[in-house]
Amino acid sequence: MDAAIATLDIRDAADAAEAIRAAAARNQPLGVVGAGTKRRLGRHAPSPRELSTRALTGVTLYEPEELVLSARAGTPLRDVLTLLDANGQQLAFEPMDHALLFGGETCAATIGGVIAVNASGPRRIKAGAARDHLLGFHCVTGRGEIVKSGGRVMKNVTGYDLSKLVTGSFGTLALLTEVTLKVLPKAETEQTLLLLGLDETHAVAQLRRASGTSNEVSSFAMLPAGAAPLCRAETVAALRIEGPEVSVATRRDALAAALRDSGARFETLPFAESAAFWAALRDAAPVAGHSGQVWRLSLAPTDGVRALARLRESGAPILAHFYDWAGGLVWLCLEPAADAHAPAVRAAVDAFGGHATLIRASDETRARVEVFHPQPPPLAALSRRVKESFDPAHVLERGRMRAEA
């Protein structure tokens, strides 16, 4: 961690507004930090001064029967999840915990940090990502203006959907001070159907087949032979089925029947094992344990396998990998290289359409290599104009997503 950063704890939006306005006037870049669990994500471009939301805590609204919860941005995620759990509810997008990848305390993030990086898990394919659950927010923009958008209701098309824009914006548009989230009931139980022993392409194809049935599978992943957390000698295709007890069992049976012709061997993970399995996948366990540079690729479900094959052909040294989102999400761990193998990884993705994000690499690498997928010039220019509509002086998280010109 960069020891030289001066941290200012903000107590409320007015504090943040004043600090940002002052920084803008002096052309001084500012970082934004909650619990610091996301420091190693994005480009490495730390600002000498940062604003911390760790004093900006507290759940300000929670109405379970309205499926809504509001919390100040610095509220520990742990506290939000505990409260929801006590009421049989959850954040359906199951935010990824980056501790497995980066080290540090588990479940240490703030809710603001979760939103800032759109941290979502395997259930994203069915339930949506964090961006699909943010109903509204309060923030301070890069101009130092206090602004709100959205509301506390699901059906809302009053003005632009800035909630989508700020989610995953890494603090480069605004400092979030409060977020309002859609919450949902937890499933009564879950099981995971495992298909073992197929070759990779065939195994991933079963995930796609499963997604075309009416069994409401909520997650679709494939682990190569030897991959954590199961460490089986053969490939494992995994399908999560959640819901009431009676429903889960019948759906699992229906799914197994539908996929019987795959030639796979079937096993079932019962509730506790299933939950632990998907939590591990949520946190990228199959790649995290290897020391190497980690990439996250998003493509159409049919193209994940193809992109990986192309990457292998190019000679990139792949240490570990796994698939999620029925083949549309590829996590990779590669032997470290100065350029993080970016040209080869991006070429493999661009051959099919989608994007690749460098998730884990040294500070020096992440200062040099484009972490986020390059955009065609018109789109890059548009994104820049959108950024400047919030933060014309590039005060907030300067260089965190795109290198400054």
Added chain:
Amino acid sequence: MTLIMPAPEPDILSQRDALIERLRAILPAPNLIVDETARRAYECDAFTMYRALPLVVALPETVAQVSAIMALAAEMSIKIVPRGAGTSLSGGSMPLEDGILLGMSKFNRVLEIDYENRCARVQPGVQNLAISRAVEERGFYYAPDPSSQIACSIGGNVAENAGGVHCLKYGLTTNNILGLEVVLMGGEIVRLGGKHLDSEAYDLLGLMTGSEGLLGVVTEVTVRILQKPAVARCLLLGFPSVDAGAHFVGAVIARGVIPGGMEMMDRATIHAVERFQPCGYPLDAEALVIVELDGTQAEVDLLVSVVDAIARAEGATTTKISTNEAERLQFWAGRKNAFPAVSCIQPDYLCMDGTIPRGRLPEVLAGMDAIAKREGLQVANVFHAGDGNLHPLILYDASKEGEMARAEKVGFDILRLCVSVGGVLTGEHGVGVEKRDLMGEMFTETDLEQQMRVKCAFDPMNRLNPGKVFPTLHRCAEFGMMHVSGGAAPFPDLPRF
């Protein structure tokens, strides 16, 4: 009440002939409507209260044509109003006298169905229901189902982030699309998303959805398609009070059940529906709730019994449960007839679209009743109970002096009431022109300025659908978003209203 639109710019009007000539070089004759009588067909959308004759109507068929038209409009500084199927209830595609009405209805092809990747690429003029029909042979469908789905276009759905009965469980348009092709003001073509999930950087796909035709013109949509649920069953429930009905809805959610759909109607609507086409709705109920549960047979049967038990505990006076598909459709028939049925009570109605926290429904219904009575009018209510989106139907007779103005006033007061209880101005119909002047009820000047700055990033000359959504016209130069050289901003005579 008069709607004030930006005054037509003389510089634009004086260029009409030149514009037509330039457009003739881009579009074949049948795709350009110049004649006044023919232009009248486009003078309003489903928000018929206000009408305006567009400068010309352009009906492109290719992306290249759209790009050329927008580039031309930027060059000549002429406004553009995009239009899908013209079903907007808020005037989103109401023409401007100094604007090209850009009709996208000829973009009506399903380009690709990709069952393997559970998506389809469609042109924006394709009707919402047509998408589901195109994929139903394999048991798939497109989930967002606004009530106008036999008419509305997917491009319009994107502009309004359309919902529908099933959006509590299946999400809105923004949760069901993967990609867009958009033409920006100036003619640039950009692709947002594709067949993959998540944005590579800023979620411009999410920003574009629900932007009401102000940020760009959609020329292609990649939608998610889902396998149809195995089974769907409905409960038709009558409650002795609105309170009991609202309480029931909260109890279902609190129990952890997320129904496929949950709709409520008040007594006035129930009676209107039964008079229009009897379908067995209980006339003694103050509130009718239809709950649809979908999934596998085992799960649905279980949930039906759970919901039934909750209904009885909450004092339901009528409980009917569908045992087959015909019965399920029969339960819905009355709800689907609600709007035409209500229009038999009075010749006209104004359909509002506020969203409120579910639990506040009883007080809001009482409040709306009082507001209407003050103006000597009546309100009938249809309520998307699952998500809190309210459709009060304000009944009036336009042929009676002053009634339309009083209906409008009731509408505005109702929306203010929605906001005051923690709700929002519009759940799915959009702000358009209808609710534009109420934006200040929800947003501060600073809030609105930030939104308008975002608009400036897409359309610095404010040529795309101006006069909609935001109550004041700002020059982007004021926001420091435009380069002003030598103290002279381009087009210094931009009018304000």
